[in-house]
Amino acid sequence: MRAMVYxxxxxxxxxxKDIPKIEHPNDAIVRVTTGAICGSDLHLYHGMMPDTxxxxxxxHEFVGVVEQVGPSVERLKPGDRVMVPFNVYCGxxxxxxxxxYSNCHNVNPNATAVGGIYGYSHTCGGYDGGQAEFARVPFAxxxxxxxxxxxxxEDAVLxxxxxxxxxxxxxxxxxxxxxxxxxxxxxxxxxxxAKSAWLMGAGRVIVIDHLEYRLEKARSxxxxxxxxxxxxxxxxxxxxxxxxxxxxxxxxxxxxxxxDGNFLQHVTSSKLKLQGGSPIALNWAIDSVxxxxxxxxxxxxxxxxxxxxxxxxxxxxxTLRMNxxxxxxxxxxxxxxxxxxxLKPSDIVTHRIPLEHIAEGxxxxxxxxxxxxxxxVVAGQP
Amino acid sequence: MSxxxxxxxxxxxxxxxxxxxxxxxIPGWGADLDPADRPSYPRENPGIETGAHWDFPERQPExxxxxxxxxxxxxxxxxxxxxxxxxxxxxxxxHAYKYSEGRAAHWLLLIAADRIDAWEHHLRSFxxxxxxxxxxxTGVLSEFSRGGLRSxxxxxxxxxxxxxxxxxxxxxxxxxxxxxLAAVAFRTLRKRRRA
Ligand SMILES: NC(=O)c1ccc[n+]([C@@H]2O[C@H](COP(=O)([O-])OP(=O)(O)OC[C@H]3O[C@@H](n4cnc5c(N)ncnc54)[C@H](O)[C@@H]3O)[C@@H](O)[C@H]2O)c1
Ligand SMILES: [Zn+2]
Ligand SMILES: [Zn+2]
Numbered sequence: 001m002r003a004m005v006y007x008x009x010x011x012x013x014x015x016x017k018d019i020p021k022i023e024h025p026n027d028a029i030v031r032v033t034t035g036a037i038c039g040s041d042l043h044l045y046h047g048m049m050p051d052t053x054x055x056x057x058x059x060h061e062f063v064g065v066v067e068q069v070g071p072s073v074e075r076l077k078p079g080d081r082v083m084v085p086f087n088v089y090c091g092x093x094x095x096x097x098x099x100x101y102s103n104c105h106n107v108n109p110n111a112t113a114v115g116g117i118y119g120y121s122h123t124c125g126g127y128d129g130g131q132a133e134f135a136r137v138p139f140a141x142x143x144x145x146x147x148x149x150x151x152x153x154e155d156a157v158l159x160x161x162x163x164x165x166x167x168x169x170x171x172x173x174x175x176x177x178x179x180x181x182x183x184x185x186x187x188x189x190x191x192x193x194a195k196s197a198w199l200m201g202a203g204r205v206i207v208i209d210h211l212e213y214r215l216e217k218a219r220s221x222x223x224x225x226x227x228x229x230x231x232x233x234x235x236x237x238x239x240x241x242x243x244x245x246x247x248x249x250x251x252x253x254x255x256x257x258x259x260d261g262n263f264l265q266h267v268t269s270s271k272l273k274l275q276g277g278s279p280i281a282l283n284w285a286i287d288s289v290x291x292x293x294x295x296x297x298x299x300x301x302x303x304x305x306x307x308x309x310x311x312x313x314x315x316x317x318x319t320l321r322m323n324x325x326x327x328x329x330x331x332x333x334x335x336x337x338x339x340x341x342x343l344k345p346s347d348i349v350t351h352r353i354p355l356e357h358i359a360e361g362x363x364x365x366x367x368x369x370x371x372x373x374x375x376x377v378v379a380g381q382p
Numbered sequence: 383m384s385x386x387x388x389x390x391x392x393x394x395x396x397x398x399x400x401x402x403x404x405x406x407x408i409p410g411w412g413a414d415l416d417p418a419d420r421p422s423y424p425r426e427n428p429g430i431e432t433g434a435h436w437d438f439p440e441r442q443p444e445x446x447x448x449x450x451x452x453x454x455x456x457x458x459x460x461x462x463x464x465x466x467x468x469x470x471x472x473x474x475x476x477h478a479y480k481y482s483e484g485r486a487a488h489w490l491l492l493i494a495a496d497r498i499d500a501w502e503h504h505l506r507s508f509x510x511x512x513x514x515x516x517x518x519x520t521g522v523l524s525e526f527s528r529g530g531l532r533s534x535x536x537x538x539x540x541x542x543x544x545x546x547x548x549x550x551x552x553x554x555x556x557x558x559x560x561x562x563l564a565a566v567a568f569r570t571l572r573k574r575r576r577a
Contacts, residue, residue, distance in 0.1 A: 008500030010552045011519035024442040024460055047500075050492035051475065053465040054503040072440070075433060090460065091434030099427040106439055109450035109461045113483050116462070122449075122475075123492070126462030138460050142433045171420045177412070178397055198408045201415040203397040210540040223408050230538040244395050245387040260540040271547050273493050290389075304489045326422065329430075333414070333421045342410025360528075363521030367545065370528040 003057045003132030004358045004377075009047030010366075012359050017057070020128065020136035025072035028140035030082060034157045035130045035377035036061035037353075038086075039187050040300050042366050043257050044121060046270060048277075048302055051110065051122035058119040059377070060086035061160045062130030063153060066140075073140045082144040084137055085327030086161040088116030088127055091142035102324035107138065113303065115324065123303065131358060131377055145331060155338060157376060158188075158345035164330035165298055166192025166254065170200055172296035172321040173250035178203035182239060182248040182288060183224070184281040186214035188348055188374045189298060190254030194222035195343060197250075206242065208235060208284075210260060213371040221347055229261055229284075239288040247290030255281035256299025257306075265307065276304035283309045289318060297322035351375040449479040471499035501555075520552055 003017040020029055038061055044052050066080040076082065089096050089104035095115075096104050107116035108125035116138075119129015129135065137144055147156045166189045175181060181197040183190045186209035197205045206225045207218035215226040227242075229235040240247060257277025258270045261284075269275035277300070285295045286309050295318055313320060337343050350373045353361035361375050388395050404411045417423045439459040446466050450457055467475045478491035507514045517523065524530075534542050 007503065007514055007519050010548060011514070011516065012521075013515075013519045023463060025440055047496060050489045050496065051478075052496055053471075054499050055465045057464070072435075074435065088460075088462075090439050091432030092436055092439065096432055096434070097428065097430065099422070099430040100425075101432075106458045107460050109448050109454060109458050110479075111451050111483055112453040116460075122462070122464075126464050128462065128464040139434070139439070141435065168422055171422050174417075177401065177415055196414075198404070198411050199414045200420070201401075201412045203399065203404070210538060212537060228538050230540050243388075246389045246394075260544075263543055266541075267544055267547070271544065271551065276489075302489075303483065304486065329421050329427075333419065337410060337413065340410065340413075342413060359519055359521035360524040361521070363524050364528050367525075367530070367533070368539075368541070369524065369530060369533040371533070 001133035002355055003128070004059065004355065005054075006044065006052060006056050006058060007054055010045065012045065012058075012362055014356055014358060017132070019134045022068060022070045023136065024138055025070040026139050026141055027070040028066050028073060028076055028137045028144065029068040030062070030064040030084065030130075030135050030137050030144070031067045032062045032064040032130050032133060032135055033379055034063050034153050035059050036157050036162075037131070037361055037365050037375045037377060038161055039189065039256065040120070041362075043300060043302070045362055045366060046258065048257060048270065048273060049121045049123060050303060053122060056119065056121070057128040057132050059129030059131030059135075060118040060120055061157055061162070062118075062135060063147060063156045063160065064130075064135070067134065069140055075141045076144065081147045083147050083156040083160055084118070084130065084135075084144045085164075086117055087143065087324070087327055088118060088125060088138055089143060090139055096142075099326060099329055100323075101326035101328060111303070117324070131355065133355070133379065143328065145328065148335065150339070151335075152346060154346035154349055154376065155344070158348075158374070159331065159334060160327065161325070162188040162374065163192045163334060163343070163345045164327045165189050165325040166194075167196040167330055167334060168323075168325040169193040169252045169254060169296050169298035170196035172298070172323070173197070173200075173252055173294050174319070174321070175200040175202055175250055177201040179249040180204040180206070180243055182206045182208065182251045182285075183254055184208050184252065184285055185254035185256075185299065186211065186218045186226070187254065190252070191218060191222050191348055191373070192345075193252045193254050193298065194218055194224045197252075198223065199337065199342065202250075206239070206248070211368060214373060217348065217373060235261075236284055236287045243290070247288055247293060249290060250294050250296065251285040251289040252296045253281050253285045253299040257301045259299070269306065276306045277301035279306045279308045282306075286313045286316070286318065289316070291316045292318070294319040294321060298325065300324075348374045349376055352378050354378055449476055451479065452482050469499075469502045471495040471502055474498060516552060516556055
């Protein structure tokens with residue numbers, strides 16, 4: 001089969017690989033029909049995630065058709081159209097049985113602090129991902145779900161990560177009616193978080209980024225007020241002014257490890273790998289939320305330490321909430337919101353990249369060229 | 383806004399838009415106002431239906447000694463089988479797994495192994511039918527077809543100040559390697575001529 005493989009920082013190519021095999025009785029093999037590149041993949045692509053091995057296939061957002069199932073699979077059969085949450089999880093461990101699917105303890109030998117994620121380094125379990133013609137999907141009776149007939153394939157692929165993560169990020173904010181919610185990052189996750197904040201009753205939603213075209217999308221797609229942080233001397237002070245010096249009730253970090261806005265923080269983490277991630281957006285969140293407020297972190301950070309302003313968080317009595325998203329837990333409610341017309345996930349898709357051209361897809365997304373917001377990876381001939 | 387800013391007095395300033403306004407202007411506003419409608423509330427939901435029909439999953443066969451965190455009681459029943467450790471990078475990785483996730487040594491060794499791994503593969507690729515090609519593999523030609531200049535300049539982007547480092551990270555080692563190779567070749571040639 002054809003599959004994207006990592007060749008070292010900033011380098012990927014498409015190679016011929018063996019089709020994955022059933023390795024466990026509850027495995028399925030899925031033929032991928034649509035995939036995507038996530039902001040998280042950029043952390044791998046830039047060589048930031050420890051134990052990212054040359055030869056690995058990335059991709060944790062994909063939908064497709066079941067090709068083959070293992071002997072203990074009861075809920076899926078060959079030919080079924082499925083969407084696969086980015087979490088690999090067992091459904092039965094201490095964490096899964098309480099709904100913490102992203103924190104599964106049975107699927108990742110390499111680390112106990114993180115669960116399993118498709119195509120996301122060995123630190124997340126060493127699974128090859130879905131930027132390929134086929135993928136191995138463990139626990140086929142637990143993770144994947146049938147794509148409903150009424151759902152578009154492109155909406156389905158966004159339901160495997162970006163949309164549930166944004167929605168989950170808004171939930172972590174514990175928003176109450178009338179809250180002022182600030183979202184750092186106008187990428188796919190931030191856009192969906194901003195949109196979701198309204199569902200939970202926010203009174204004001206403000207999105208911060210430095211890419212004008214994404215802020216434009218935040219206004220049109222997520223009905224948000226926007227500020228470009230490069231236009232302000234100090235975005236924290238500006239947000240204080242905007243909130244009558246109180247600070248926002250809830251701030252969501254949808255940026256993560258490669259935040260910009262401070263050369264030293266960015267270079268020491270993204271380029272020199274001396275920090276687990278550049279906490280610029282996280283520190284801005286801590287400083288711009290009100291005392292007693294909540295900071296929700298869905299931006300991803302590496303496992304090493306980062307220079308986070310913890311003292312401010314402590315002195316302000318903040319609640320910090322965060323996690324990888326337990327994707328499937330979000331589905332039933334999100335399906336309703338989509339059917340009711342509250343959300344059209346595929347509105348944020350800007351690029352459809354053939355698998356054979358994925359190296360260019362990574363570059364365009366990483367360098368933020370051509371007004372890219374969300375690139376999908378499409379199967380088929382170049 | 384009052385004359386005295388909000389945090390100095392007890393009452394919160396009223397919002398510009400009422401709930402009625404918001405409900406009429408924003409699709410779905412308030413649909414999840416009740417926390418009970420939010421799927422991840424409360425955080426833990428003991429006994430949630432997951433589809434699992436086992437108490438503990440069957441064990442996937444371990445086809446090579448699978449490196450694992452010392453914080454695990456045993457090898458978890460299911461795991462990824464991509465790219466087993468090999469070569470010098472593999473040895474460094476295996477050593478890294480002797481330290482817990484709480485130790486910086488664990489992560490720093492893994493990051494070092496990642497850099498070694500990339501070089502092992504680059505070198506090996508030159509002896510293969512498909513040598514690494516930094517031009518196609520970085521996708522850098524999309525700079526021309528997808529508006530590299532237009533996307534960057536005249537914008538207010540904050541990332542342009544460090545993007546110049548990327549070609550150095552990617553191309554620098556190649557240039558150094560090429561330089562070293564040229565120097566060796568030059569010296570051998572000179573020695574031969576003298577001899
Ligand atoms: N928790 C989860 O389950 C989960 C799931 C998916 C993605 N993520 C993480 O969420 C983050 C965002 O993902 P994405 O796909 O939207 O990525 P993305 O790269 O498209 O978006 C990140 C955005 O942040 C902006 N940005 C950079 N520095 C900023 C700053 N200081 N302030 C405000 N904005 C800034 C960038 O310009 C960009 O628009 C990533 O870290 C990703 O790893 C987490
Ligand atoms: Zn992701
Ligand atoms: Zn589990």
